Amino acid sequence: MAELFNFEMTATDGKARTGVIHTPRGDIRTPAFMPVGTAATVKAMMPESVRATGADILLGNTYHLMLRPTAERIDRLGGLHKFMNWDRPILTDSGGFQVMSLAGLRKLTEKGVTFKSHIDGSKHELTPERSMEIQRLLGSDIVMCFDECPALPADRDRIAESMRLSMRWAERSREAFGDRPGHALFGIMQGGLERDLREESAEALKNIGFDGYAVGGLAVGEGQAAMFDCLDYAPDMLPQDKPRYLMGVGKPDDIVGAVARGIDMMDCVLPSRSGRTGQAFTRHGVVNIKNARHQDDPRPLDADCGCPACSKYSRAYLHHVFRANEMISGMLLTWHNLHYFQDIMAGMRESIAAGTFDAWQKDFHANREMGDIEPL
């Protein structure tokens, strides 16, 4: 699989890296932000529009898709790419994180997890082997190991126990994944905020051997400062020559701080979810479009943004359609947010390549502080 899937690092600046992940379905420019297409759609967006924002890869959620429409059905229909009309790379999570979030509805054993569907209460099982099978049926390009992770804060024993279970599951995931040319399997480092547990997890994963490595178990309640503390050392424990993926992150400044610490890939529902609830991220801060102060404002959301929402509509219009519960509100704000997130990634890629990432970061933070910032 190394021939068909490989990571080419083209430049570094400090700990930050830029490059390209080559896959049979197309290149992924790194640092990469992956919009989330939970149920075979990036909510409120046509796939052509997601691509137009600059996205090279989407994330799909195993948990949601296995319940509805089911992995077997997607397989019969030709796979997730064809099903959702996205022919570029797709990364799927393992379902583990979302199943673990079903407190009270799930039971954890060495073998895996049994749980009840949030849709109809039906009983299901996820194991490393079943997660690999589902992700294969979906046709995922980047498959994630099945893992387990506690919300933070959690006590050290719980974190250690969970991490070691995840490492045994990583080995079973690797075994079950097999050899699939053109498809990659990523391991997931756990260990919470405990440096020695992160080290132990990294060693276990490297011994197994993966095509890429995720930093898991962050963005689960610990706050940005604690997350950055962990990212000050955790990425360095992973192989230099493989992609490093920080799962579930994040806000624009989380993303920039993560890239500065050596992360290559991220995903988050924030730009799409916020778009539907009327929050726009801009280079000048956050705009809550529902606020009455926008109702007569002829200015765009962000005069420096080239997305359709900013180039063709006023804040007054965006306010109006949000207040009127019109679908175009979520469509335009999601488009803007995804466009802005991809603009950040492009800016980081260019400045890392040029060796000017420090200056780029200073501008990024200065613009936000000068702006018309509304609290999230």
Add this chain to the structure above:
Amino acid sequence: MAELFNFEMTATDGKARTGVIHTPRGDIRTPAFMPVGTAATVKAMMPESVRATGADILLGNTYHLMLRPTAERIDRLGGLHKFMNWDRPILTDSGGFQVMSLAGLRKLTEKGVTFKSHIDGSKHELTPERSMEIQRLLGSDIVMCFDECPALPADRDRIAESMRLSMRWAERSREAFGDRPGHALFGIMQGGLERDLREESAEALKNIGFDGYAVGGLAVGEGQAAMFDCLDYAPDMLPQDKPRYLMGVGKPDDIVGAVARGIDMMDCVLPSRSGRTGQAFTRHGVVNIKNARHQDDPRPLDADCGCPACSKYSRAYLHHVFRANEMISGMLLTWHNLHYFQDIMAGMRESIAAGTFDAWQKDFHANREMGDIEPL
């Protein structure tokens, strides 16, 4: 205004007519179907996508816009076209029909109607003069007279009284509209299903003189057969050389039957509303995408349709995203329905021009009867 706004009839076939309404904001090919953009958006659609379906003109609703965001605000922001990013013609209704639908919340006098907003209960007044002012503030290209109309069935006295009030209001609308080069004012014929009252209404309108004439008071509960009976004579009572607009119609076979009876323009929420509730109109009948029989169907909605929903997605996908309450469901089905309605209009325009409208109608009905029709 005759120089800037005029109707050029290019061919007739039986009573059916085809032509072009020239306006400063662009040509409107007739017969024309106008998608409804009630609150300054065609629900679930970007305006570029509405245009891509073949729409030359949109309809905006005075009642909704006067309440939110208000006509004065839209005027301050540069008018409805700029506000909603649609630079082609817009027809606005007068608000009359929708205010009359607020049973119990409104009071009718010779002067006009007072009513309470469905949004916040605030009190408002609509008169012919105020309706003309609002439509001017919106920047409407085709302005409709303020009128009143009873739901059918209604007794003859009520219909006659209402029609005569509407004719007095038509005169006041004409007076208040004044002379606005490039903008048109359409009169609205009333009279229910009473032929002599329709005649009386047509004479009154012709004496006042308008740029176009609507057949109002239909599609209000009378059924297709009664509507067609009325359309067998009502359009003939109106000037041959002006556009004739049938308000609030309709289903595909309503539209075809209306054009066959001499109608040039129509509008209806049906394609967009049905799109959001999972109903697709196709040349082979109606598809209710929520039905379980579509869940494994790899076929498109309509193999003969070139819209994005039909060319890029399976029925199985459309079923899945409808069941999952994903916004892309409404986006794709609305796009399909609007595309199909515009395909019907294009087919009628071409066959009328070619003198083959009878054969086209036979094909239209035969296709629908051969198809996989699900009841609405």
